[in-house]
Amino acid sequence: MRTAPSRPPGKLGIALRAADRERLKKMAYGHRTEHRLRMRAQVVLHAARGHSNARIARATGLHLDTVRCWRGRFAEHGLGALADRERSGRPPSFTALQVTEAKALACRLPAETGVPLARWSCPELAAELSVRGITGPVSASTVRRWLRDDALKPWQHRSWIFITDPGFRAKTQRVLDLYARTWRGVPLGEDEYVISADEKTSIQARCRCHPTLAPGQARAMRVNHTYGRGGALAYLAAYDTHAAKVFGRTEPTTGIDPFMHLVAQVIAQEPYVSAKRVFWIVDNGSSQRGKKAADRLSAAFPNAVMVHTPVHASWLNQVEIYFSVVQRKVVTPNDFTDLTQVGDRLRAFEDRYNATAQPFQWKFTTSDLDDLLARLDQHTADRHEESSAAPGA
Known part of the structure; x- marks a missing residue:
């Protein structure tokens, strides 16, 4: 009586479907696969070619028992058996x-x-x-x-300013409407423009005592800590919020006259000189503060309308975003020989920026404003309740 030939020891037969073979290949040779899964997939692929456990161990560098384990698991339970089994783990040390x-x-x-x-x-x-x-x-x-x-980071902190301007909502509403090309509920015409303007004060010319070293292999740019002071200037900029165009100038200092020079520089050009209205969004700096500044602007330029942001709300002024770009790309690290070089660099950057700039994607809307005010009201009410409930209150 003949008996069926026995399987050679250490060689458990593996037959793969086409879909399983493709998944195993991705696991075995994928760059993002964990090392342990990669090695298990390679064991199965070798086994599917009819290799013995000893040969697979030599090819993969794994222990013979490890090869035998994963080959057997796949043969019994398939592809899902290559993942780690659930472990109970050590009991928690803290409740x-x-x-x-x-x-x-x-x-x-x-x-x-x-x-x-x-x-x-x-x-x-x-x-x-x-x-x-x-x-x-x-x-x-x-x-x-x-x-x-719970994303708790008590070692971090952020500063903030509580709203004190009684006309905060109305002033903010005006600015947000202008960004949406609306004024007092009426859409702006094609011959009406919105300009965001402000001043960046005290840009210094720091003359480093040793030349700045360019970056190299495994080395960041090096800027000498010691410097001589070469003076400071003010940078005034007007930003067309819908055309994404910047008009800038440098002045020895800020003030009414430097600001009016900036306005004249813009208004003297087309399309602003023949525009029906040019809205100027400004903060409450000393050169633009109050009704007196608005009257002075409209008297000098009849088609100019000054619109103030609320007190302590310069973040509503889009030119501040441009100033942050200037700070990162032009001013830092500060290494200039003199103020002339500072001015030349700023003007050259304006040309570079205007060549490719796109309008800022302003996402803060009137709905966000209402949500902000509602949260602040709730915060104020909660703090009042805490104060009332405190002992001795």
């Missing part, structure tokens, strides 16, 4: 209540808890949790992981 109390402490100002710190860091929080008996010894990395779950 959910402890983690919650740690987050609650992070959400309080250190001074309110009697700790003489301006803000929390993860090491300081870890130490304070142990001192208060909330947890036992805990590492800063563990505290950082807890805070990361």
Whole structure:
């Protein structure tokens, strides 16, 4: 009686479907595949070619038992068996209540808890949790992981200014309407333009005591820390918000006359000289403040209309975005021989910017304004309730 030939030891047969073969190839040779999955896929592909476990181990550099394990798993359960099995893991060292109390402490100002710190860091929080008996010894990395779950970063801070202008909403509404090419509910005509203007003060010429070194391989540009002062100038700019065109000039200082020179520079050109109206959005600087400045502008240029942003709301003025570009691309790091070089660089950058500029994608709308004011009202009401509920209030 003849018996079926037995399979050679260490050689479990693998038959692949075309779809599985393609997926295994992507796993085995993909640049973004984890190393462990890549090696398991290679084991299966070798096995599908009829290679023995010993040969696969030599080809992949894996241990023979590892090859035997993954070959067997795939033969029994298919492609899904190449993933890691679920592990129970080590039981948590800290309870959910402890983690919650740690987050609650992070959400309080250190001074309110009697700790003489301006803000929390993860090491300081870890130490304070142990001192208060909330947890036992805990590492800063563990505290950082807890805070990361809720995107808490108590070591960071941002400054802000509370709204004090009683006409904030009305003034903001006017500016936002102009950005949307509307004035007092009426769409602007094609011969009406919106200009955003402001001044960037005290741009210095810092003459470095040693030449700046250009960047090289594995080396950033190097700027000498020591410098001589070559004076400072003011940079005034007017930005056409819909044509994305900048008109700038440098002056020894800011003031009424330098600002009026800027306006004259713009209004003297087409299409502004023959425009029906040119709206000038400005902040509340000393050279543009109040009704007196608006009357002075309209008296000198009859088609010019001055529109003020609210007090402490220069972020509504789009030219500030252009100034931030100038700060990053032209002024920093500051390395100029004299003020003439500063002025030449600024004018050259204007030409470069105007050649390719697109209007800013302004996304703050009147709906966002209403949401902002509603949140501020709620914040004010909450703070009032807290003050009323405080002992001795």
